[in-house]
Amino acid sequence: MAILLLTSGVVVVLTCAAFLAYEFVTFRQTTLKNVSTLGAIIAANSTASLAFRNEGDAREILSALRAEPHVVAAALYDKRGKLFARYPADLPVAAFPVAPDRDGYRFEHSHLVGFAPVAQASNARLGTLYLQSDLTAVYGTLRLAGAVAALVMGVSLLVAYLLSATLQGTISRPILALAQTARGISDRHDYSVRAPKLAGDELGLLTDAFNQMLSRIEDQDRARRQLITELERSNKELEQFAYVASHDLQEPLRMVSSYTELLERRYGDKLDDKGRTFINFAVDGAVRMQRLINDLLEFSRVSTRGKPMQPVDVNRVLGAVRANLSVAIREAGALVTNEALPSVVADETQLVQLLQNLVGNAIKFRGGERPLVHVSAQPGATECVFAVRDNGIGIAPEYFERIFVIFQRLHARGEYPGTGIGLAVCRRIVERHGGRIWVESAPGQGSTFYFALPTGNGGQVP
Numbered sequence: 113m114a115i116l117l118l119t120s121g122v123v124v125v126l127t128c129a130a131f132l133a134y135e136f137v138t139f140r141q142t143t144l145k146n147v148s149t150l151g152a153i154i155a156a157n158s159t160a161s162l163a164f165r166n167e168g169d170a171r172e173i174l175s176a177l178r179a180e181p182h183v184v185a186a187a188l189y190d191k192r193g194k195l196f197a198r199y200p201a202d203l204p205v206a207a208f209p210v211a212p213d214r215d216g217y218r219f220e221h222s223h224l225v226g227f228a229p230v231a232q233a234s235n236a237r238l239g240t241l242y243l244q245s246d247l248t249a250v251y252g253t254l255r256l257a258g259a260v261a262a263l264v265m266g267v268s269l270l271v272a273y274l275l276s277a278t279l280q281g282t283i284s285r286p287i288l289a290l291a292q293t294a295r296g297i298s299d300r301h302d303y304s305v306r307a308p309k310l311a312g313d314e315l316g317l318l319t320d321a322f323n324q325m326l327s328r329i330e331d332q333d334r335a336r337r338q339l340i341t342e343l344e345r346s347n348k349e350l351e352q353f354a355y356v357a358s359h360d361l362q363e364p365l366r367m368v369s370s371y372t373e374l375l376e377r378r379y380g381d382k383l384d385d386k387g388r389t390f391i392n393f394a395v396d397g398a399v400r401m402q403r404l405i406n407d408l409l410e411f412s413r414v415s416t417r418g419k420p421m422q423p424v425d426v427n428r429v430l431g432a433v434r435a436n437l438s439v440a441i442r443e444a445g446a447l448v449t450n451e452a453l454p455s456v457v458a459d460e461t462q463l464v465q466l467l468q469n470l471v472g473n474a475i476k477f478r479g480g481e482r483p484l485v486h487v488s489a490q491p492g493a494t495e496c497v498f499a500v501r502d503n504g505i506g507i508a509p510e511y512f513e514r515i516f517v518i519f520q521r522l523h524a525r526g527e528y529p530g531t532g533i534g535l536a537v538c539r540r541i542v543e544r545h546g547g548r549i550w551v552e553s554a555p556g557q558g559s560t561f562y563f564a565l566p567t568g569n570g571g572q573v574p
């Protein structure tokens with residue numbers, strides 16, 4: 113609205129200015145032409161009076177200028193440039209130029225002044241006519257033109273205002289309504305609102321299209337929410353299932369193992385070698401199952417049994433890991449070294465679990481050499497990146513993703529024992545802390561497992 117008015121206002125002002133300038137210039141030219149014509153006529157009439165030096169005649173001729181009220185002064189100079197006759201007669205001599213200037217008319221201050229030669233057609237110059245005309249006519253015209261321009265300006269601005277006020281109703285209002293609806297949606301994420309249709313024209317079509325788009329988004333949003341709810345529910349159920357299943361499996365499993373042990377103790381000597389081997393298999397299976405159940409329980413507890421986040425000194429966490437893994441470290445003759453580690457905001461129990469799985473793997477998946485494990489940390493602005501490096505068998509790049517999926521293992525149980533749950537637990541723990549986990553490795557070159565914890569929630573303590 114304001115822009116519309118400003119634009120039309122500027123256009124009108126420029127037009128009026130051009131109109132006024134044109135008026136001014138043309139009217140000055142017309143005045144100049146009129147005065148010089150008048151001068152030529154008077155000069156032609158004055159030849160006789162100058163030739164015969166008849167002052168009365170000269171004054172008489174000049175007084176004819178009364179008919180032209182804009183001519184405020186006139187004079188005749190003789191051949192030698194002396195003032196000969198003047199008009200009006202009562203104007204003092206001092207008001208006239210002392211001597212004639214060069215011929216021609218020019219604008220001086222607020223007057224048009226000029227000198228015209230007085231000469232007979234064939235004879236030499238007899239004298240000079242002086243004319244002075246005021247420009248009130250020019251200014252009067254200019255004033256009139258100005259008044260007209262102002263009127264035009266006022267009327268056109270009024271019309272522009274009325275027009276834009278009407279257009280505002282038909283164009284801006286539907287657009288403003290659309291914009292308001294769009295803002296409301298982005299503020300409240302409520303896709304059920306619709307923009308009101310205020311016109312049946314193209315803007316109405318735009319509103320319809322906008323509302324249609326909203327319906328589609330609303331449908332998609334509803335479907336998405338439903339999907340999320342279902343996913344959350346099924347995830348909870350799965351967790352619950354895994355927990356209950358593994359928990360409830362413990363009891364019958366304990367029975368199996370204690371009775372096979374009893375069997376071996378009481379009737380071991382009555383059995384042949386084959387029988388004892390069978391019993392060993394059964395005990396071994398029970399032990400493996402116990403481990404699997406424990407790992408599954410651990411996995412299902414990551415999100416359900418998580419403890420609140422607190423500042424944790426990772427050096428202390430590594431101390432606990434060393435203690436928990438002391439048997440494995442001693443048996444493998446492993447050397448676990450570390451740099452000074454920072455403190456982070458985390459669930460301490462889970463951080464022990466995480467680091468223990470990584471260091472445990474680093475020792476377990478060793479090659480022929482003595483296992484060397486190094487733990488370091490790189491604190492950053494938004495996250496703190498921890499690294500567990502080993503000199504073990506390494507991993508081919510195509511398995512970098514797969515190893516973090518539950519039950520995914522790259523080796524037969526005979527080669528390296530395990531359930532394939534450890535890294536899945538690690539990933540769940542890191543994700544619960546809002547971080548990420550990844551590996552860099554090459555077969556035979558050792559592996560480095562990284563995990564990043566955001567500073568803030570589950571990050572570095574400032």
Ligand SMILES: Nc1ncnc2c1ncn2[C@@H]1O[C@H](COP(=O)(O)OP(=O)(O)O)[C@@H](O)[C@H]1O
Nearest residue numbers: 473474477506515521522530531532533534535
């Ligand atoms: N430090 C490591 N060096 C080489 N391979 C590894 C290492 N850590 C994990 N892996 C591979 O990733 C697989 C998954 O590891 P994980 O989930 O801990 O299961 P598990 O230890 O029970 O085998 C392992 O079976 C192994 O093939």
Ligand SMILES: [Mg+2]
Nearest residue numbers: 473530534535
């Ligand atoms: Mg493991």
